[in-house]
Amino acid sequence: MVSSEYERRIAARFATFDQDGNGYIDRLDFSGAAKALLAEFGVAARSDKGQALYGGAEAFWQGMAGIADRDGDQRITRAEFVTGALKRLRDNPDRFAEIARPFLHAALAVADTDDDGAVTVEDTERALTALGVPPETAGRAAARLDADGDGTVGEADVVPAFAAYFTVPE
Secondary structure, eight states: OOHHHHHHHHHHHHHHHOTTOSSEEOHHHHHHHHHHHHHHHTOOTTSHHHHHHHHHHHHHHHHHHHHHOTTOSSOEEHHHIIIIIIHHHHHOHHHHHHHHHHHHHHHHHHHOTTOSSOEEHHHHHHHHHHTTOOHHHHHHHHHHHOTTOSSEEOHHHHHHHHHHHHSOOO
16 A cells, blocks of 8 residues: 555544544543434433443543553644554554443444344444444445344444454555
């Protein structure tokens, strides 16, 4: 892959986390993602699902900050993301999956609108869109996550796909 393509892909991954577009990733981006998901699915922040989602968002932020916030200012710049997060995560994608797992688990629970333990492809698309993924991309991604074609998406589908998306090869 040419360097410019690699840089474009890294920029896209950074933008995924920089929810408010201020040029860095911080705790507010993670709590903002949780808030957007709760609003999309009409789940109260003080509910068990809401608290689990905010807890997962905090754990995810702490994991990312531990990997990438090299200067300890509680913000991850694009440069820190590129040099810290992506290089470390590319070397150990399973580590990234474990950092993301509590948030993803809780996000799936929020998107499980009928509490049957299964999230539909349509609700997965809604969740991705709430997180800022363009609708046409969200629809394709949600469909691909349903690897067995049963119309549902689970943690076993989401966690490895999420880690693969963020471990960008050069």
